[in-house]
Amino acid sequence: MRGKIKANPAARYGLAILIAGLGFLLRLGLDGFFPPGFPYLTFFPAVVVCAYFLGLRPAILCATLCGLAAWYFFIPPARVFNFGFPVALALGFYVFVVAVDIFFIDGMRQALDQLRGERERYRALAESRDLLYRELHHRVSNNLQVAGALLRLQGQGVMDADARHVLDQAGARIEVIAKIQRELHNAVGEPAPFRVFAEALLASAAAAAGARVNLTLEGGDEPLHPDQATPVTLVMLESFNNALEHGFGDGGEGRVRVSLDQGGLTHVLSVANDGAAPPTGFDPARSKSLGLRIVRAMAQQLGGRFEMAREDGWTVCRLSYAPRRD
Known part of the structure; x- marks a missing residue:
């Protein structure tokens, strides 16, 4: 007035x-x-x-x-x-x-x-910043998805089966990173709680593999630090995909429990499945699997530790790392 x-x-x-x-x-x-x-x-x-x-x-x-x-x-x-x-x-x-x-x-x-x-x-200014921030994430995600699709397309023209498989895996993982970028933030650009985007990513991974998974999510009520979100999420997805591929097999079914304890000085991510146990004498630290090599690299980037063990009929992948507060 x-x-x-x-x-x-x-x-x-x-x-x-x-x-x-x-x-x-x-x-x-x-x-x-x-x-x-x-x-x-x-x-x-x-x-x-x-x-x-x-x-x-x-x-x-x-x-x-x-x-x-x-x-x-x-x-x-x-x-x-x-x-x-x-x-x-x-x-x-x-x-x-x-x-x-x-x-x-x-x-x-x-x-x-x-x-x-x-x-x-x-x-x-804040509205303009949020708009630019969301647009940036959208463009980064789209560009990563295009890069992944190009790698897969390139792999189709390669005669060597091993090289074709490597290119296909690389393209798939780049597309996974694109999905992580898309899900890390909500519609207004604010960091989403871990369990919110983790549920969407895991459901997508299970559907892509054609597996029937009884998934349980625990903890993860707080957002991840921006510098730690991608490596932590990659470890979760690689551990989940490992359960689908080696624990349940093609078109298999089973139970998976994913939890993130964000209390205390150390955060602990656990991905457990009740599928088949790893082979006798299996050492994840010496495995040549691309997925486990990625997991070890991500754990090293976080300054944390990755372990895999059989506990009470469950194969448990566990990542421990110190959270960033800045």
């Missing part, structure tokens, strides 16, 4: 005259109740209201009209513009008080308007 009034100078001055008139009528109506010596009692609030809502010049107009009304009607001798020393002193006091009121109130009003403008500017 104040913005609309401010945009119309004629309305501002008209309201200043109206407020001065209301102050005069109120003072006139209460004249019989006030003792002598209070000619400005209703005029000071009128000036304050004008200064706050209408601005500097309308407040000066209101103060001038109120001062003249008080001088003529309420400063003895009434109904005459007398200018003796007592009158000059009373008028001087009035001018001083309204000048201080107008100065501070108008200054405060300008500061509030400036603050409001800064907030609007920062809000617009």
